[in-house]
Amino acid sequence: MERERNAFMREKLYPWMPPNSFVQPIIYYRLSETIRNTLVWKDTNSCSDKLDWSEDLMVRTCAELTITQTESDQWLVYNWDSHHYMEGNDKILQILDQWRSQKTVRQGLLLLTQEDPDLVYEDILILFKKMYLHGHFTKLDHHPNKNMSTDRILNSLSV
Numbered sequence: 001m002e003r004e005r006n007a008f009m010r011e012k013l014y015p016w017m018p019p020n021s022f023v024q025p026i027i028y029y030r031l032s033e034t035i036r037n038t039l040v041w042k043d044t045n046s047c048s049d050k051l052d053w054s055e056d057l058m059v060r061t062c063a064e065l066t067i068t069q070t071e072s073d074q075w076l077v078y079n080w081d082s083h084h085y086m087e088g089n090d091k092i093l094q095i096l097d098q099w100r101s102q103k104t105v106r107q108g109l110l111l112l113t114q115e116d117p118d119l120v121y122e123d124i125l126i127l128f129k130k131m132y133l134h135g136h137f138t139k140l141d142h143h144p145n146k147n148m149s150t151d152r153i154l155n156s157l158s159v
Contacts, residue, residue: 055106058140061099082135102140
């Protein structure tokens, strides 16, 4: 049974593995899964589910992202710090581009929904929170427009 399992794994999972390799496919599988779980464990401990959350957070897009277009015309966004990735369409790029320069979550969401009427504020907020939780955005400590209200910002955008 072990021989059949290793033959199946070598054929389906690891066709690149030489037939006379020292490490059996089942051992390689266990090692690789252990490494993946270790990365998940490290990230889970470094990223709290209980976020200090507010739409007034000043954020910008994380500098540690790699963005690649897939063969299916989707975009793969990978974070080198947290090892999280997200796959999506052009809308994900719109969201990331919105915070290339720092602004509050609310400011970015309002701008996005004004620029693209197909985007719904609440839906983008849910996606943004997920991306924020996985490290796609960096929280900044200062707020350059601290005295500027959201109404004044919206009025200045509509001019």
